[in-house]
Amino acid sequence: MQIFDLRHLRLPDHATLLLALLGLLTTWQFWPSLLTMHLVSGIVTGGILWLLSTVWWRISHTEALGLGDVKFGAAAAIWVGPAISLVIILAAGSALLIALVKTSMNRADLRKPLAFGPFLCVALWSVWCWFAA
Template identity: 40%
Template structure:
C-alpha cells in the first residue's frame, strides 16, 4: 500500500503540531501560562520538519530567525511593561512566537500575528456582546490565538501560496 507523502506529512508533522497547539491553548486558558516544554517541543518538531522538507543548513537559518523574533518580541514585551506598567505579552507568548517562527519563517510571522489578533478581537467582541464587562485591564490569554495563528499560517503558506 502506497502512502502519499503529503498525507504522511499532514499526519506526522502537522498532526503533532495540532496536538501541541491544542495543549498550549488549554494550558494557557486554564493556568495563564505556556509551559517551556511545550514551546521547546514545538521548536524541535519544527526543526525536524525543516530538516526533512529542506536540509540541515535551513534548520540553522530557521533557528537564527527564531532567535531574532524571540529577541525582538522580548524587547517589545519589556518596552511595553516599562511604558504601561502592565504585562501585555507574557514571556511564554514570546517563546511561543520564537518557536512558531521555525514553522512559518520570518515572512510568516505577520500573518500569524494577524490571525491571532483578529481571533482575539473577535472573542473579546463576542464576550462583550455576551454581557461580560470588557475593560482596558481585562486579561485574555493570548496563547490560544497564537496557537490558532500557528496552525493556520503554514496552511495559508502551503495551499494558498502566501509567505
C-alpha cells in the first residue's frame, strides 16, 4: 500500500478494507475483550478524520487529507484502538519533518501533495508492535 500511495497518491479501497477486516480478526483472536473498543475507535477515528478533511476543503478549497487516508486511519484504529492518537501524531510529525527537510534541500514544493499513507503505515506498524509486545 505504501508504494501504491507514493506512486498514485491514492490508497486502494480493497486493501484498506482487508486491513480493517484483518484488524478485527486479530483483535477478536488475541484480545476479544477489546473488540468493541477497537471497533468504536475505528468508527470515531474515521468520522473525525473525515470531518477534518471536509472542513479543510471548505475553508481552503484544497485537499489536505484524501478519503483513502481517512479510511486507512479508521482501519488503523481497529488495529490499535485508542492508541490511534499516537499513530496519527507519529505519522503527521514524520510527514512534516520529511516535507521540511525536502523543502530545505529544494527537492519538494509544499504546494504539491505528499502521500500520507506511507507515514500512516510506518506509524501503525511501530505502535502496534510496541503495544502487542
